[in-house]
Amino acid sequence: MSASTGGDAGVARLRSLHQGRAPGDPLVLPGPWDAASARIFADAGFEALATPSHGVSLSLGYADGETPADEMFAAVARIVRAVDVPVTADIERGYGLPPGQIVERLLESGAVGCNLEDSEGGELVDPRRQADFLSQVHEAAEGRLLINARVDSYLRGSEAPLADALERGRLYVEAGAECVYPMRAPLGDIGVLAGELKVPINAWSPAGDSPSPRELGAAGASRITFGGGLAHLARAAVKELAERLRDA
Known part of the structure; x- marks a missing residue:
């Protein structure tokens, strides 16, 4: 592993890449699903990468949310070994592992950051319970990981998603999160969240569709990720290739 x-x-x-971003110039973090895709993104000049749990699950033959922890961490380690840029890992909600073990597994993989989401079994976790969990991860990490707290208010049917995301975001930042990820927040809400929470906001971009990373950055996002979208685009391309070969 390179230093x-x-x-x-x-x-x-990784921390420095989040700071001082000009409006419209967010940190764009492609989501590699395996070592080969990671090398392609790094060779293209991206300064850091963010593994998506969904994309990695697809590459391993699992449905989203069904990859065993050992296989996910092993996949992250292969991606880290393949590139010379920082890698942050989406590890869902930590696979039921205690906070200290989550940190240990991430550091063993070589990752320098992580996403931790605040829903479980399709339901939002109580925000104070999630904040306590994040605080324990933050304490165990001792500054060795950049914690990106995913906020699922817009995904899980909250009646007032912006207010809920703000409440959760404030608690998570107090708990040690350095970035907040209100997945699928609309453009108008991103600026409000950035202004109120005073930390970098991670916005989700639908790969190859609108809003673009530049539009999300102009709205107030400092960091852009794609979830499993890039892996799905690659999967669609391979499917098209397979159909052409079959019919040749």
């Missing part, structure tokens, strides 16, 4: 991809240097680099 530039992991450890203190890697997390410092």
Whole structure:
């Protein structure tokens, strides 16, 4: 593992990439699903990568949310080993592992950051319970991981998603989250969240569709990720290739 991809240097680099972003120039983090795709994104000049749990699950033959922890962490480690840029990992809600073990597994993989979501079994977790969980992860990490707190208010049918996302975001930032990820928040809400929470906001971009990363950045997002969207585009391309070969 290169000193530039992991450890203190890697997390410092990842943190620095989140700061001082000009409007319309967010940090764009492609989501590699395996080592080969990670190398392609790194060779294209992207300064950091963010593994998507959905995309990695597809690459391993699992449905989203069904990948065993050991296989997910092993896949993250293969991606980290393949590139010389910092890698942050989506690990859902930690696979039921205690906070100290989550941190240990991430550091062993070489990741320098993580996404942790606040829904479980399709339901939003109580925000104070989630904040306590994040606080324990933050304490165990001792600054060695950048924690991106995913907020699922817009995904799980909250009656007032912006108000709910703000409440959750404030609690999560107090607990040690350095970035907040209100997945699928509309453009108009991103700026409100950025202004109120005072930390970088991670926005989700529908790969190849609108709103674009630049539009999301102009709205107030400092960081852009794609979920499993890039893996789905690649899967569609392989499916088309397979059909052409079958019919040739």
